[in-house]
Amino acid sequence: MDFFERTGKMAIGSRLRVLTETLTRDAASIYGLYGVGIKPKWFPVFYSLTDEQPKSVTAIAKEIGQSHPSVSTIVKEMIKAELIMEVDGKADRRCTLITLTESGKSLSQELIALLRDVERAVEQISSECDNDLWAAIADWEKALGRTSILERVREIKARREHSEVQIVEFQPQYKKAFYELNRKWIELYWELEPHDIEVLENPEKHILDKGGHIFVALYNGFPVGVCALCPMPEESAYDFELAKLAVNNSIQRKGIGRRLCDAVIDKARELGGEMLFLESNTRLKPAIALYRKLGFKELPEYHPAYARGDIQMELTL
Amino acid sequence: MDFFERTGKMAIGSRLRVLTETLTRDAASIYGLYGVGIKPKWFPVFYSLTDEQPKSVTAIAKEIGQSHPSVSTIVKEMIKAELIMEVDGKADRRCTLITLTESGKSLSQELIALLRDVERAVEQISSECDNDLWAAIADWEKALGRTSILERVREIKARREHSEVQIVEFQPQYKKAFYELNRKWIELYWELEPHDIEVLENPEKHILDKGGHIFVALYNGFPVGVCALCPMPEESAYDFELAKLAVNNSIQRKGIGRRLCDAVIDKARELGGEMLFLESNTRLKPAIALYRKLGFKELPEYHPAYARGDIQMELTL
DNA sequence: TCTAATTGCGTAATTAATTACGCAAATTTA
DNA sequence: TAAATTTGCGTAATTAATTACGCAATTAGA
Numbered sequence: 001m002d003f004f005e006r007t008g009k010m011a012i013g014s015r016l017r018v019l020t021e022t023l024t025r026d027a028a029s030i031y032g033l034y035g036v037g038i039k040p041k042w043f044p045v046f047y048s049l050t051d052e053q054p055k056s057v058t059a060i061a062k063e064i065g066q067s068h069p070s071v072s073t074i075v076k077e078m079i080k081a082e083l084i085m086e087v088d089g090k091a092d093r094r095c096t097l098i099t100l101t102e103s104g105k106s107l108s109q110e111l112i113a114l115l116r117d118v119e120r121a122v123e124q125i126s127s128e129c130d131n132d133l134w135a136a137i138a139d140w141e142k143a144l145g146r147t148s149i150l151e152r153v154r155e156i157k158a159r160r161e162h163s164e165v166q167i168v169e170f171q172p173q174y175k176k177a178f179y180e181l182n183r184k185w186i187e188l189y190w191e192l193e194p195h196d197i198e199v200l201e202n203p204e205k206h207i208l209d210k211g212g213h214i215f216v217a218l219y220n221g222f223p224v225g226v227c228a229l230c231p232m233p234e235e236s237a238y239d240f241e242l243a244k245l246a247v248n249n250s251i252q253r254k255g256i257g258r259r260l261c262d263a264v265i266d267k268a269r270e271l272g273g274e275m276l277f278l279e280s281n282t283r284l285k286p287a288i289a290l291y292r293k294l295g296f297k298e299l300p301e302y303h304p305a306y307a308r309g310d311i312q313m314e315l316t317l
Numbered sequence: 318m319d320f321f322e323r324t325g326k327m328a329i330g331s332r333l334r335v336l337t338e339t340l341t342r343d344a345a346s347i348y349g350l351y352g353v354g355i356k357p358k359w360f361p362v363f364y365s366l367t368d369e370q371p372k373s374v375t376a377i378a379k380e381i382g383q384s385h386p387s388v389s390t391i392v393k394e395m396i397k398a399e400l401i402m403e404v405d406g407k408a409d410r411r412c413t414l415i416t417l418t419e420s421g422k423s424l425s426q427e428l429i430a431l432l433r434d435v436e437r438a439v440e441q442i443s444s445e446c447d448n449d450l451w452a453a454i455a456d457w458e459k460a461l462g463r464t465s466i467l468e469r470v471r472e473i474k475a476r477r478e479h480s481e482v483q484i485v486e487f488q489p490q491y492k493k494a495f496y497e498l499n500r501k502w503i504e505l506y507w508e509l510e511p512h513d514i515e516v517l518e519n520p521e522k523h524i525l526d527k528g529g530h531i532f533v534a535l536y537n538g539f540p541v542g543v544c545a546l547c548p549m550p551e552e553s554a555y556d557f558e559l560a561k562l563a564v565n566n567s568i569q570r571k572g573i574g575r576r577l578c579d580a581v582i583d584k585a586r587e588l589g590g591e592m593l594f595l596e597s598n599t600r601l602k603p604a605i606a607l608y609r610k611l612g613f614k615e616l617p618e619y620h621p622a623y624a625r626g627d628i629q630m631e632l633t634l
Numbered sequence: 635t636c637t638a639a640t641t642g643c644g645t646a647a648t649t650a651a652t653t654a655c656g657c658a659a660a661t662t663t664a
Numbered sequence: 665t666a667a668a669t670t671t672g673c674g675t676a677a678t679t680a681a682t683t684a685c686g687c688a689a690t691t692a693g694a
Contacts, residue, residue, distance in 0.1 A: 041651085
């Protein structure tokens with residue numbers, strides 16, 4: 001299949017399925033060729049019983065790597081075909097112990113020639129191939145047993161996204177981004193107020209010059225998120241406030257908010273802060289969830305400072 | 318799966334199916350991880366359309382190696398999801414040309430990162446494996462494209478069975494087998510007559526000493542079939558008669574009858590015969606079919622010589 | 635040019651697997 | 665020892681593929 005050379009490895013499942021389908025169809029014909037009344041899907045169950053030890057449905061399922069309802073159905077079919085039968089195991093009355101019947105045993109004798117011929121055919125195919133499919137499958141099973149492909153992809157994605165996003169300190173060229181990113185989310189729920197505009201237009205005056213910090217998240221060099229660490233008034237119980245968190249909502253699920261907050265918290269610690277404060281609104285569910293995850297605790301009483309606030313939180317650094 | 322190391326290669330289909338199932342399940346989760354609204358089974362169809370060329374259902378099916386009803390169903394689902402749409406091809410009104418919608422195209426952009434990450438994950442797995450699964454699948458596809466596993470097995474079986482069966486000339490130790498093999502099939506339909514017994518008990522006198530030959534088929538050294546070449550009377554239009562063909566019916570479908578007849582015909586030619594005669598009964602359908610396949614033609618009129626006969630045939634050597 | 639064969643593709647039925655769920659038996663725990 | 669949890673396994677529903685079949689459009693052939 002030339003096609004799969006173009007798709008890349010994402011399609012390995014589909015490609016395997018096509019190959020499996022071909023092999024299963026041929027397997028059915030091969031059983032016919034030898035006059036063996038057995039379906040391809042029966043084979044693993046049948047084979048697992050050829051060691052003549054009675055086994056339970058679940059035990060067979062585990063051994064052959066299929067689900068137990070699948071084995072249960074196959075067992076029912078094979079009992080009807082009189083190849084296997086139930087025996088009393090006495091011990092555990094939940095189990096139905098299964099074993100080969102006499103005709104099942106004689107079938108396993110007949111199968112010997114078939115298995116040998118198939119083995120030869122596969123050897124013939126292998127000799128025409130540079131790569132050993134059988135061994136490759138075993139390798140993959142082992143590798144996937146250690147770490148699934150899903151986990152691997154998850155990790156690779158996280159690593160890539162981490163490297164795509166850079167957290168830097170505020171610089172004049174990000175002034176517009178600081179304004180716009182905040183304006184956008186505020187306007188989603190409320191309206192910009194004169195006070196907002198004053199602060200957002202003059203971050204140097206209101207934040208940086210007072211000893212605060214602003215962090216900017218760059219996604220491939222482009223500013224997509226901001227967050228500020230603002231010193232609190234002397235008389236306050238808190239050293240700093242986490243404020244003006246804003247992330248471009250077209251770049252979601254990359255942990256940008258999290259990394260901005262981390263930067264703010266780290267800086268607060270670096271500056272010797274002991275308690276960090278924030279004020280938000282419970283309508284901003286993802287933000288509140290993030291704050292909670294970072295360890296912020298909700299203050300029992302709310303003393304409004306902003307028009308938009310309805311929740312205050314604190315974090316012991 | 319340790320299990321499959323014990324089953325031998327017959328279970329390669331089952332083993333692949335288990336692996337495929339695992340990979341497909343993970344694929345679904347991976348799409349979820351990237352917020353891509355696509356099912357694993359859609360992927361081949363989707364990918365085949367990313368070259369931006371409108372394609373018909375059958376063309377896609379052929380390209381991705383699946384049946385057209387399968388593609389037809391997937392197409393219906395993907396149209397509903399607004400990833401693809403039908404376009405007018407003008408040319409052939411049987412075809413429904415399919416192409417990506419705008420949202421389908423933008424999805425294909427989003428997929429780029431996903432595909433790259435998966436590619437990396439597969440590379441990571443490959444680096445842990447001694448054998449290259451991807452290349453091995455390609456090798457197998459190529460090898461099976463040349464000759465299917467079914468054809469290979471068929472050939473191996475024929476070769477093995479041929480070597481298991483040996484055709485030898487009569488020897489005294491096969492006298493009992495000559496009698497018994499003939500007795501058995503005759504008694505299936507008729508009864509042994511005194512004339513039968515006389516000939517079967519004294520093959521030397523009635524066949525060999527008159528210049529005839531008897532061939533014995535040995536299956537793993539054990540006699541399982543016989544056939545005789547008997548000279549015809551001087552006044553007859555025929556040189557020889559093929560007679561006393563009998564094969565143990567528990568060893569079927571191995572071409573033993575065929576090989577006995579071949580030996581008889583070869584010997585008749587060797588002895589300078591020009592016309593070979595035989596007499597049989599139409600109830601013996603497999604035998605008549607074999608004679609026809611060997612080139613025997615039915616004589617238009619029947620002049621009985623045996624009580625059991627109802628058909629006579631001849632072969633020009 | 636008309637008929638027969640082929641091609642495209644949709645629907646229905648079938649197959650082989652899976653998950654979801656529930657009941658009964660056994661085991662663990664408090 | 666009684667209650668809660670776990671285990672075994674069967675049934676039902678779902679999923680993703682397949683073959684079978686039939687209709688309409690096109691192409692080949694006489």
